[in-house]
Amino acid sequence: MVEIKRYSPVAFKASPKRTEVRDNWTVVLEYDGEGQAAFGQSNVNENYLVDLSHITRLDVQSSNLDAITPFGITIPQGLCESYLQDGVLINRMNRIQASVFCLSGKRPEMPTESSYTETTEVGMCMAIIGKDVFSITEKLTSLDFMDYAKTTPFLYQAPMSHIPCQIITLSRDGAKSGIIFTASRGYGKDMVHAIMDAGAEFGLKPAGEDKVKSWLNTL
């Protein structure tokens, strides 16, 4: 008898300490050795890579995007602006398109309008958080995350480690710094390898979903 499970495109060389099965995903809440403390307490000098590939993501396209309010939230008007509210992150990609990330981790009630396409399966999704996030990313991409003309949260649609990504900078405030990014699912394994290698000198380690949740609470 085959057990039905959903598999993330991302796997870490670490042992899960606490997991939760959610909509057939086995979501790792915490890994061995990542530390008990919630983000921003005793771990201000640490950097974490978190797999969020299980979170629900949507693509919204319409010629009248302003009239659409995913989960009751208005889509930002400015190109590459993002907006985070109640665990929902909305990113304006272009004139007619936005992406929606449901960061709470729970599967929301899906909108039924045809302008939505679920894209959870399209890509892997990960977060890099901690004080050295941008020291790590500068080894992977030439994007200027510290551009003073941009206000967090903001979206980049550009390559990281040569792979096209959507990268949302949620904070660049010292130890609270962090990004969430997606890329094609197929690149999951090699992307983890590249990021962990880039982050090795900064002590980057895998962390569970709880770390991201506590980090989001600090923003």
Add this chain to the structure above:
Amino acid sequence: MINRINQLPTLRVDPANKVIFDYKGKDYVGVEGDTVATALYHNGVRIFGRSLKYHRPRGLYSLDGECSNTCMEIDGIPNVRTENTLVKQGMRVKEQNVKGSAENDMMGFIDKLDWMMPAGFYYKTMHKPASIWPIAMKQIRKAAGLGVLSPDFEMPGKFDQIFPSADVVVIGGGPAGMNAALAAADKGLRVIIMESRPWLGGFFDYRTFDYKDAQYKNSKPLYSRARELASKVESHANIRVFKHTSVVGTYTNNLVTGFQIGTENDKFNERYIEIRAKSVVVAAGCIERPLLFENNERPGVMQVACVHRLARTYGLLAGEKAIFSVGHDLGLEAAVDLFDLGMKILCVADVREDGQNPYLMIELAKRNIPYLKGWVASKAHGSKRVNKVTMTTLDGTISRDFECDLVIASAGLTPINGHLTLAHAKLRYDSHTNFFVADTMPEKTHAAGRMLGLEDSLSIEVSGKLAGLNAALDCKLMPQSYGNTEIDALKSEIDSFTAQSKELPGPARGSKFVTAPVKGRKSFICFDEDTTIKNIKQAIDMGFDVPELIKRFTSAGTGPGQGGIPGHNLPLYVAKYTAASSKCFSSSGSSSIQSLGATPKPTNVRPPLVPTLIATYAGSKHIMMKRTPMDEMQRADGGVFRKIGVWERARYFSDDFSCRKEIENVRNNVGMLDGSTLGKFRIHGPDALKVLQRVYVSDMSKVKTGRVKYSAMCNDDGCVIDDGVVVKLAENDYYFTTSTARAGATIEWLRYHTRFDGWDFYVVNLTDSMGVINLSGPNARKVLQKVVSQDNGASGEDASNKASIQDVSNEAFPFSGYKEFMIKNTIPVKAMRLGFVGELSYELHVPSSYMVSLWNIVKEAGKEFNIQNFGVEAQNVLRMEKCHIILGQESEQRTNLLDLGLGFLWDRSKKDAKTIGAVALRQAENDPTRFRLVGFEMENNGRAARDGALIVDDKVRGYVCTARDSFSLNKAVGMALVESHLAKVGTRIQIFEDECGGERIYGTVVPMPFYDPDGKRMKS
């Protein structure tokens, strides 16, 4: 071993910390901070290697790696610039390009055969008869060259890359660069400063004269000023300092690339750096222009800064008795300082008639150092190292010999302006400074410091400040700009410093002297390539009159030093010699070049400005490939993977690359293929159908619910660029597939070809979102029936939208049918009944995260049939037997729909202008010159021809697309694109393969498809 002066305040070494390294199998001792070259020099090594062509002995010369003189093999890596490489514990150092040793090189006799090797000799000799050249070439390669690298050498160490962001990049960490960095950083900008040496300070760093007036005083010496500035720079929150970092390229839009050498504390040995800045300041300073005289590269001949830095930075006196032959005040200053450090200075010869700093001349006189104005070194003596030098007057009328062990020679200074020329600055010759200076600067690029001809310390610093402020202005004027008040204040500050700079000394007059009055047989203009003045004259006499061409013909400036040694002298000498020849002037002397009527033209500079390891460019070497959800499981099942486009795919499932078992299993039983790489898209919106009509050749309004429609996309030339299937999900809502290779370009293709229509449609790339299982073979239905018959009671939100199915019979789920259903109440499946491999087949499209689970369900259901994996190669053979095409294999850029026999897809009732490629197809329809896709089988039960083999008679008539030994047909068959006159069934075709030695193989055109021509197997 020579004694080290340990107490100098300028030292950059720590004599207390010893470093033991290996040189030619023996332990040598250096100190922390030493380069390999200075450590070897400290240990008495004077000959570091032998030259490329003549095997002449070579030693320290610039101490900055400007030539290959001191390139050695370190830890197995050849051609390492030892002047720029810090010595480390346990390092293994070897000399290179020698037969025997650098001291006693058996190839040294070649130096006496230079008369046999005039300029460009290898272009002119050893070519007749042509058969000689391959033999000669091997011998030349054995005799010449620098280091040797084993083909299986694996580069040790960690190589990395970094792409930091900055507003302003400053190239050069000298006084001008540091002032520029501080000025920009104080305006709140993010600044990166790149310095090639392991410390900041530039040419202030080792000098002890007062920084304000360049005199000995009890005030602030230059090195103190350098350290003061460095401290400010390194502690500034807005400045990021990259030391031991060489810039290798500067490009348009302020892109700067370089590489950094790691310290013991870094996690990398070397790393590549790439910065896109808003503005760039180039303050790279100057190097010395070599003095041209006989044996001017003999060990013991060194440049001024080399000897001066050797003493002040490393505590090593380069010799006991020195002769100076110089053309600038830094030479006089070095003579005074080195005398005070204990070096015996026999005389200082100065090629300048006037313009010397009078203070320095007084200091020379105070020390009783003979000063010869208008004299120059004309020949260094000594077979392996200098033991005597001949000095002459500039006109060569009077000569005098001096016994010495050191000749400190420098004709003048030359700016390091490669950074500007790479960024497309136009250089012109400036007769005042004798520099090539930028006539027009690249946008948002500013030069500062000595490279402008400035010598006065304060002038240099102010020029740096100005450049930094101008760079800040570039940033502040950008779109996300600042208030007018701030910009006005900045402009006002710039005006103030501009006024201040005008009060300070401007660019100094530069020495124009090039060569001593000698014939130049052994006067080397390029050390790397052993190019002499005589070679340059030979090239000019042969008609080459442009430095760029002479550079190529003589190889001058094409070695590892990247033109550092000949870069300035070559154009100066060419201008002087060509003008002098035409006016019958002597080529020697210091007469003005322009007075002779010639304007020097610089040669081109190309990246890398500083050479480094290819491993550094490779960086961390991550291979970024896409993997399907089945990757891990298929590897565990014995899959042999290959890179196919952006994907890694299981091509075989055994060591038998003919895939016989895989093929036979699909033909006779049932197999599973991971087809997840297919492009998959959703297109929706009011105008979705119009888009499909535009890009597909078929009438897409005929796509019926529950059915699959196969069609193709063409480009405007009617050439096929993609094929795939389309299904209708709802009104104006479609799901379609593309070939794996086209998936990345599909959305752009659709948008581009509807760009003027204003249509309302939306496309989502679902390629990675859906995994695909291709279930094929006569038993496929039985397996699928078992899968769908499992608990399928619909439940949950997704299930409520999709019917479960119990019946997959041919009637319920016919060929070209499409169904959506749930498996085990949970896994949503889009299923298509297709037949690419020519058998009963189903494509199951499933969310990627469920792919492994569904695969296991299918596998378990197929266990009783002994279901097996099959890979991409087996699929390739199966579909080839059925004559189903793969674009890119049965087509190339010029192959149109009709050539492939796919004309039946084209709906001619659609308006031509509305279907991409239709107009061209109509024109090509009756064109007899086009290729045709044909099937062929090999004659006499012969083996299959190789893919890509040519179809020939007395000309090339086509090529083999795919051919294989068919186990299903028991013969070798294939498809080929051939000229139409060869397309008739029964035509004999000749096949020419690579390395066939003229022996052709033959086939006969046969009807297609080869296998199951009626399609009964896939449709029943």
